[in-house]
Amino acid sequence: MLAAIALTVTLTRYEFFGDELYFLAAGRRLAFGGADQGPLVPMIAHLTQLIAPGSLLALRIPVVVLSVAGIVLSAAIAREFGGGRLPQTLAATAYATSPFMVNQSAMLSTFAFDATFLAVITWLLVRWVRTRQDWLLFVSGVVAAIDIQVKWLIPVAWVCLGIGVAVSGPRAMLRRRALWCGSAVLAAAAIPGLVWQSAHGWPQLAMGAVVGAEQDATGGGRIGCVVQMVGLAGLLGALLLAFGIWGAFRVHSVAPYRFLVLALLLYAWLIALSDGRPYYLGGMFPVAFAAGAVSLSHVGVERWMRITGIPVVAISVTTVVAALTALPLPGSWLRTPIDTASQLVQRVSLHGTEGWSQLTETVDDAYRTLTPIEQLDTVIITQNYWQASALEQFGKQYRLPAIYSPNRGFGYFDTPPDWASTVLYVGVDNAAAALRADFASVEPVARLDERLGIPGINRKLTVWKCVRPTYPWSQTWTRMMAPELEQGV
Incomplete structure (x- = not known):
């Protein structure tokens, strides 16, 4: 509730971003596909303006809902792992104080939707491992089918999850009819977009090279992409991310979900290898933070909290509060003109777009x-x-x-x-x-x-x-x- 209030109050701190304006334009010309995104985000942008024309607040309300959902999912996954109130709180706090969440809640974007949908999928799979209720597998396919209307990333994440299961189990998941029915729904949902791409010369393929070139110009290439992934997790998130990877191989209650950690590592590797955006990994943060929080509880989380945890949490909370209240920085602070792509990214991040x-x-x-x-x-x-x-x-x-x-x-x-x-x-x-x-x-x-x-x-x-x-x-x-x-x- 506190996160929802804080995010809503600061929702209009930035002016319109260029991509938000594009979503509004695309929403007035809805199609089954687009050069680099599906129809879902433009459709939602259009609907918000039908309700409140010209309202920046209405346009961005969906990202507040998505950001809060990411916080809740982090705690829910920790609970599925067997974590009590403290690990659940720790996982939720890590997501709520991550730079990724700050970026996710700042503007209407495809990655805000894509990350939350992927987090929902991981929660459904975790819950299946514990309950063996096959309908969860089918619903995960339905969520993936919705996600493919946002961006063409989910098939890659879906395959990474499948490889993780094949390598470390539970392999019984791969024999469930519900999983394959859900996969069929995902495949069917991709057909309209594929038809659009084919009719327009497959522009999505060209966008891969463009994204890679932009990432090289602004993020320091593949090594820089990995560093940015960790940076987007935040101080507390990075710590839990490390403990989550360790716990998947050393903690009994987390070990059955090792396939998720393998999928995360494979997905991160593919993103870096293809010069993708570092925030593509954000949908895996809730499960990683949850695994880390539960793993900590098995090595004496109370003692850790007293010695290290409280300062780390305090710094993380202070940082996100400062970001939400201080950004964007006032234009009077500007001193030097923009001459490079990296300077442009920094300027937009700290000051927003204007003009x-x-x-x-x-x-x-x-x-x-x-x-x-x-x-x-x-x-x-x-x-x-x-x-x-x-x-x-x-x-x-x-x-x-x-x-x-x-x-x-x-x-x-x-x-x-x-x-x-x-x-x-x-x-x-x-x-x-x-x-x-x-x-x-x-x-x-x-x-x-x-x-x-x-x-x-x-x-x-x-x-x-x-x-x-x-x-x-x-x-x-x-x-x-x-x-x-x-x-x-």
Whole structure:
């Protein structure tokens, strides 16, 4: 309850994130698939705005529910392991004070849903081991089927769990019809997304390389990914994570669930090997924290709490409270401009995103430079999907023309019409050379460059007037499509 209140009170501390704006745009154009995510999160984003249009609070309420669910699941899994009140409290506290939970509760995201659904699956499997009620296996498949509507990560985690069971048992799980029926539900739920991917050239495959490149640029590669995974667990969480791995091989009450630890290690290895996001592992944190808390109870948790535990818990709680109250840091603290991808990630994490109104006003100013005749056949094209999503969300009052972007999922929404002979192109300062290959005339009509702004939003941004496309849009659009989030850093 305290966590729910704290998270709700601080829910609007950040402005809209770029991906949140994209989910709103995707929610207005629901489809069975997307370039890098399924339809569930955009659908929920759309529903929240039907209930409370423009409300940032309504948009983020689902992540509070998911974050609290992660805390409860951590305690519930510890209880299934045979842990009493203290181990349950310790596991729940570890999740509640983890940097992962702070990030999960900060904005509407796919990983907030994916992590909680995976945690539910692990709880169902743990409960099956204790009770042997086969319906739990089928329900786990149903939850996985829902999760695949969020992101295409759950099949990987599902296979890792299966390998863990095959290696360490209980192998009787693999002989249960309910498990295979649940797996069939998961496979069937993947079909609409696979059909969409096939019809659109399998953009999800290209996104793997893009995510890897972004991770290398901001996280220090595979070693950095592993370090970040541990960092996302937090001080208390990292300690319980280590004890959980140890306890799976040394503690009698945790040993029957060793397959979960093996699955966690395999999943973490695959994430790092593929240059994935470190937060992909977050769905395994509840079971890891629970295993660690119960393992501690077998080595004298009361004594540990008196000597080490209380300071560790106090530091963890203080850190998360400070993060929730202090972040985002005020803009007056900014001193240096953003010139690298890692600086951009740090800036967004500590200060959030801003500059959407400046972006919208700049584009509107550029649009007003056109003659009434030119405005009739004008569309707006943005270099990245954040810009397009922001202009669509905040540009309603300006009566801007139709907005398109060839970037990531936005590029699959629609193609500009062939009657569009004038384009206002919103992009980074060096975009002119590429544009001249597609238009007869290209000239800058507006520029936005706040020294301490965010590249691509209110820094290093130019609006170009592009006249007379060289080729039909059906050809040009395919060539312009790009999965990378270009922001000029």
